[in-house]
Amino acid sequence: MRIKLMLILFPLLFALFLLGCEKKKPMPQIPEVSVIKIDTEEILLTTELPGRTSPYKIAEIRPQVSGIILKRYFTEGSNVKAGEVLYQIDPAQYKAAYDNAKAALSRAEANLQSVKAKYERYQELIKVNAISKQEFDDVKAQYEQTLSEIEALKAQVRNAQINLGYTKITAPISGRIGKSNVTEGALVTAYQAQELTRIQQLDPIYVDIPQSTKELRELEKRLEQGRLKYAGKEQNKVKLILEDGTDYPLEGTLQFKDVTVDPTTGSVTLRAIFPNPKGILLPGMFVRAVIREGINKKAILVPQQVVFRDTKGNPFVYIVDKENKVQIRPIQVDRTIGDRWLVSEGLEVGEQVVIEGVQRIMPGAQVKPVPYTEQKKEQSR
Template sequence: MHVTQTIKRATLLAGIAGVLMLNGCGNKQSGATPPPAPPVVGVVIIKPQRVELTTELAGRTAAYLVAEVRPQVNGIVQKRLFTEGSDVKAGQVLYQIDPSTYRAAHASARASLSRAEATLVSARLKAKRYGELVKINAVSQQDHDDAYAALKQAEADVESSKAAVESARINLAYTRVTAPISGRIGRSLITTGALMTANQATALATIQQLSPVYVDITQTSAELLRLKHALASGQMKGGGQGGTKVKLLLEDGSTYPHEGVLKFSDVTVDQSTGSVTLRSVFANPKQLLLPGMYVRAVIQEGVNENAILAPQKGVTRNSAGNPTALVVGANNKVESRLLTVSRTIGDSWLVNEGLKAGDRLIVEGTQKAKPGSSVKPVAYTPRTGAATATAAAH
């Protein structure tokens, strides 16, 4: 009886001890640290898009037409007949040279012509008479030939006199120095009373046509080759039949209101700079653009129908200076990509290699994402005051 009670008591104590051990184990398991949740990163899904590619280059404006006014006869300037800095028309008289000697020369030439014409009348009548007399042997054949030769010489003298009259008339007209083109004339380099000589080296004034106006742009030969290869491979499309469009940024940073057209590129590369000159034409109705102004030209190179753009904040540089990016791959694992980029477009890089359509590029939380680790991607939305992010489809 006593032994039975002892066994029961031992069994009860063992059961209590077992319950206490189980409770202790349960408390130990409930106190264990759970595994950390994967970090949240903001991603942008890469999508091909149509992009117009432009290049900004330095340029200088140049007049569409330039003409230097020079005298073509000698003489003293009697009058200046224009206002410096004004607009002149082609054919407008700018200077008047003393015409006295040229007027006299013209009158003398006309008198010589009249004398030659009178001699021609006499020679023609004589040749006609001798032509009739030689038929009846009233004059010798030699006299007839001499009369005919005199007629021809008189005709030549008339033609020579006419040429002399025309030359004298031209020289007289040259005493009125006219504008060869329409445009804006600069300052006069001579004054009334100055002596001018024909075809002198110093111009009297310079006229420039300012509407339209040229803009000469320089582009490196390497960039020109890259553009041609991109167009030939079909990666880009040209600007169309209307020609390549060009926009201007003025020295004060403002945009010129009129759009220009690229007309041609030079066929020679400058050996000192390795660049090629491109010439564009712009309307200049208000003559805002003056020759020699420094401008920035934005040239439309072409269109990339399937451009891959990566936000700049999602692209970093490795120790070698090459662009890299982190993308979320299969099973939400982080992958590192080495990129090849060509230029910036707005706040994005134009990616040639390294990313494809559908890639999930990490643009926020890159410091928490390590290659090979798991992350929780959410669609990135630019912050406007407070952070905004919505869950992205896995």
């Protein structure tokens, strides 16, 4: 009898126990999330583009007369100055040609004296009809012909002197000279296809930067629409990042923008000039150029961790609306600036974006927003 009574009472007691537990179960709490309030700031926008260095000036050294190289005066890889002698071509035949032209000129000038004196006498005689008109015309023609011959011989002397001077091959510009393609004893010909050597001026130095016409047009649109402002005198300043990732210490200046589009790449070339006093930049180096686009006075920047992407790759953020409910907000991002995204569309000043606690929320859920502070940021690290 006692066992039967216990079997009847046990289920009743167990049910009462469960009912008491349900009454004591706490009410669900509203999740707390950290939020940042959207505000604008003024930033300088830059674009990083690939570039390649090229010499400021380049001179391909070729002979202007033919002959045998007698001497090379420069050290390969050294710096030379404009006017410095680089090679000496055997001058013997050119010296002889110059001396011969001078001698012929001297003979013609000596002959001119007698022809001129005769012409002056005939001028007086023709006035009194002491000679015939034909005799006077012959003497006059001889005099004028002698004058013409002298002018031609003077030109020959100048030409021979120029050719003699060309036997000394000099540097047309100052700069760094490369290797020599000929040695002493080599036969060279005037204006040959192969250069003897090459001089490149490296201080300053050019950096050629290709930019797509699409990017260029988008930049122009932002400037026209007022979303970007010119950065004044600093607009044309350019910075360089070297191949090893280090910053080049000196700033350059944007010189010009080419007007011809490369049909193979769809880009135009921007050319910047950089001081290169220590010769760090060498021709043909690949670099990264940081070009200033302009100033965005109302830029909206958000930390990268608040931006998520849907299955199609479209960016979005979680915001807390005025009723403290979570909403998904699609946005458009322009680029990364440091550890933040530049938002071009989708957010307004004063809106609250969730930065911490997204694991505990879902769209439409009620939340308790708490401002995200620098102190919390340090603690999370």
